[in-house]
Amino acid sequence: MSQQQYSAYLKSQMQGKYTQLDLAKKDALSLMHHYKDLQPKMDRFIYNDGSTKNLMSLCGxxxxxxxxxTYNIPIAIWLQESHPQLPPLCFVKPTSNMQVKQGKxxxxxxxxxxxxxxEWTPHRHTxxxxxxxxxxxxxxxxxxxAKPKNRTPYPTPGYTAQGPPTTNYQPNVMSPYPPAMPSQQPTPYPATNTPGYPGYPPQPGYPPVNTSPYPPQPHQPVVQPMQQKDQSLDENMIKASLRSAANDRLKLRLKETLSQAEAENSQLKQVGSELKGGQERLQTIIKKLQLEIDEADANIIMLEQKNEEAKQEIELTEKKQDDLDVDDIVMATTPVYRQIVTSFAEEQALEDTIYYLGEALxxxxxxxxxxxxxxxSLSRQQFMLRAVIQKARKSAGLANIY
Known part of the structure; x- marks a missing residue:
């Protein structure tokens, strides 16, 4: 499936169930983009108290x-309904030929x-x-x-082993998962001070199995004579074992810290890129606003100039009010408009003359x-004046009035 198909599937399944649908979908799509084997699936999740909910899971x-x-470890990550406000629920899902190794x-x-x-924090952990x-x-x-197919039998208590120790069991096909740790069986020999294979001393608070930070290795039984005396563990070997365990734990903690730091750094880079894009858009908007402000200031200056000119014309008109000629006031400024005004006045005068002739008759x-x-005679003159008016208005771009 493509990213668009995954997005449509997640939206259709999570719509109305997840409070922050966009953030949860974006987080899931980003994970599936980096880990192609993980597939989304809406399934029923059973809590410890027996209650169930339909949650989105990423399995693979x-x-x-x-x-x-390189081993392919099967996991399932369940997204809670308020993701990313609450941390996801993570599980290991062993197949039929696998077994969960309980550990720290x-x-x-x-x-x-x-x-x-x-330590899950929204928008910081992903x-x-x-x-x-x-x-x-x-x-x-x-x-x-991997579950062991065959186990090497242990010798029965009370018998002395004959011949050299048995060799390791080697399967014909390499398992795709780390080898299994054999279950604890009774041994005919003392549990401590076994020569050649010293174990770590048991620590309080942990079960006696799987105390090593590395996965257990296939069982390699060693048969020793019953009469052999117990030997104490060498002090340097104990120190080396403790140092190795502490070093492994520190390495694990360091890797967790580095992985978390890399994820946070990637998220911070993405946020920085978005902020940079927003800054560029804001700068563009500010430039447009500044241009509009400059244009408005120029229009204000022009309006003030026109207002001042109008005031001056009003003052001059008031001073020359007594010397005004009515004909000069209504006289047009261009020859075309002047011809229109003169012809219209003559045409209206002819109209009045014809009217009064009718009254006299x-x-x-x-x-x-x-x-x-x-x-x-008057009608002929009126017709010619109207033709002149139409022609002059047409050349001046004015509408026809007849």
């Missing part, structure tokens, strides 16, 4: 480098406990940072191992022949 495998070999960070049910989850911490931690202490002041003679 992540590549883990353990002692120079993984319980018997496969749930993962990490300082990264305990699913990518969590997965990087898981890769670093599983590289030091794999959470699963009605009152029997003029006879019909005289009336028709004058009206014919």
């Amino acid at each position: 495998t992540i590549p883990v480098n353990y002692k120079g070999t 960070h993984v319980d018997a049910n496969g749930r993962v406990y990490l300082p990264y989850l305990n 699913l990518i940072g969590l997965t990087q911490v898981l890769v670093a931690m599983f590289g030091e202490e794999p959470p699963v191992f 009605r009152k029997d002041v003029l006879d019909v022949d005289t009336f028709l003679k004058h009206v014919r």
Whole structure:
């Protein structure tokens, strides 16, 4: 599936269930972009109290480098409904031929406990940072191992072993998961001071199994005579073992810190890029506003100048009020407009003359022949004036009034 298909699937499944849908979807898409084997799935999650909820899970495998070999560790990351406000729930999901290895960070049910989850902070911790911490931690202490197909039998108590010690069991095909730790079996020899294979002394608060920071190795039984005396552990060997364990824990903690720092640095770079883009947009807006302010200032200056000119014209008009000529006031400034005004005035005068001639005919002041003679002459002049007015208005770009 492509990123667009994943985005559409996440939106359709998480819509109405997750309070911060956009942030949760963005975090999940970013993780699936970096780890292609992880697939989204809406499934039912059962809590410890028996309650269930439909939550979005990201299931699949992540590549883990353990002692120079890459293993695919199956995991499932469940996003809570208020993600990223609450940390996700992380589990190891062993297949049928695998078994969970209980340790410091993984319980018997496969749930993962990490300082990264305990210190989860929204917008600071991400699913990518969590997965990087898981890769670093599983590289030091794999959470699963392959179930053994055959076990080398232990000698029965009361018998003395004959011949050389048995060799390691070597399977025909290399398992894709770290080797299994054989279950604790009774041994015919004392549990302490076994020559050649000294173990770490048990520590309070931890079970006697899996105390080493590295995954357990296949069992390599060694048969010793019953009569052999107990030997004390060499002091230098104990110091070396303690130093190795402390060094491994420090390395694990350092890798967790580095992974978290890298995830935070990547997020800070993204935020910085967004802030830089916002700064550029703000600068563009500020420049446009400054141009508009300059244009407004120029218009204000021009308006003040025009206002001053109008005041001066009003003052001059008031001073010359007594010497004003009415014809000069209504006279147009251009020849075309002047011709329109003059022709219109003459045409209106002819219209009045024809009207009064009609009144004289009605009152029997003029006879019909005289009336028709004058009206014919005046109508011809009025027609010519109207033609001139139409032509002048057309050339001046004015609408026709006839």
